Amino acid sequence: MLLLVLAVGLTAFGTGCSDGAESRSESDSTEPLGIGKGVTVPIPAAITTVVSPGAEPRSLLRPDYPAGTVQQVTLHTSHRIEQQINDQPARDFSAPDLSIPMTAHTDADGIDLTLGTVTTPDPSLAKAFTKTGGSHAGFDLSDLGAITALRLEPAPDTSNPARAALEQAFYQAVYRSIAFPDQPVGEGAVWTVRQEVSGGVTLEQITTATLTKRDGDRLTIELDVTQQPKSTVWNLPNNAGKLDIKDYVMQGTGTITVDLGLPLPVSGTITVGGHQGYHDPRSSSVLQQTIDTQVSWTE
Template sequence: MAATVSLSAFLTACGDDAPDPSIGADSASPNEVTVPVSAVAVDLLDPGAEPRSPVSYRLAAGIEQRTTLVTEAKVSQQIDTQSAQDFSSPEITLLLDAQVAEVEDTGAAVVDLTIDEATSPDARLGSALEDSDGSGAGLTVQPDGSVTALRLRPTAESQDIARSAIEQAMYQSVYRTVAFPEEPLGIGAQWTVRQQVVSGIALEQTTTATLVARDGDRLTVDYTVTQAPESPTWTLPNDAGTLQIEQYTMEGSGQVVVDLARPLPVEGQVRVGGEQAYTDPNGATALRQGTDNTVRWESE
């Protein structure tokens, strides 16, 4: 189980839904990596009350937005009856300057992000983040609001701990994005967004969203999130063996306010957590962990 524990510590430290940057990553420059984001499937359950109207982002080149992203991932892990260990990622706050660089013929918007300031109440991480100001990131945002690519561009001076924390924060925010259906929506409309999340284990994430308010381009959406493993077995990389998934619960809820003329959420918060349990094939050793992740958007 030593390799398993080491791997699990790495994965959980990345949050419940951090994809592996090495999977399908493409480097545009020595310091930039592009990570594909899993496609979404959106299904309308209820169109809501009249009047109804289409929901589609109208992002134009040159649009700018300044907002703050705050994330935190709490992880507790225990092997058999040993004392629980803390693999949490401290809270991190990123002040982001976003600009729509271009809009492709498909309507997808290429959004550039610059980290104007990165801070954390954790002393060690906070000190390391001081060298990360000016780091960049980017998103490809579809007209339905889904994100299909994430770009990461740390500064040459960025320390590993700071680089990892920023990557985790961006991953968490991307996989908490709410996409909209093609059909016209009214207040009370409800739909689901299904997406595969890969974080060592292949998971299916289902987001159930409800439109609770709309004022022109400004929409308020309540939503719940659940995750379930696609297989009862976790096949570890590098031929390290397998684990049986004895228990996997991951669920939460939140609210987001979006502006269809802006690339990032205006405000909102979502909290997702749960309990997981794994055993080796012989059932001789058990690994349990509890997770609690928070993503929050704030506008000035």
């Protein structure tokens, strides 16, 4: 049955990530992106639209840190997936939680991230992360602070499971980031960020941002995220067939604090979740997914 074969692979679409950032279990043989080498992945453009400019005084929000700026933060990710085919028992394909300490260095080319010791409650993955010392990642940014490219450079001894987990964590972070509006705004301002999320099916993600507080360069921003597929059909890779998308709901909220003088968020949590339903047109089989993802930043 097509759905039985694809049950694990479907989690890639559920995350809203690219094919190289999909969730994996022991039965999934998909290799991570750029196996054995570093990769640079372009990120679709983010389009901002101001809904309300907010109160006076207003100013342009722009990242403003000189080359050589250093910041230490930790990225925490959680990714829960439960899947059910027809009336069979639901199965858990969740990815282990990760905490990724990193030191950000800014230069003319963007943001370079040196990863520290990654921790996870999963014993086998924790062991794999003991060989990731010296791993790097990085972001290229637009003038509005939108991430335009993701760079991943795991250490040479990084295993496939560790590399795949890092990819998924950074994709989650990329698609939970925020771009600033292209006109002056003040406290109370509201703007939307529209972005395509690449994957088996292209998603349209709309993030509504509200500037709830500004204290100098430090901004507190509330976020509301929704995703919808831009097609009703998923044409599967490698001519494996297609699935009808019968149901798709992904939405969430969060609050982040950013400092215009620093390259990464200083704190905040964004949680996005929902459910999807897929139908195999060659049978009566239906697959349901329930998904919950969370991205947090701490200094």
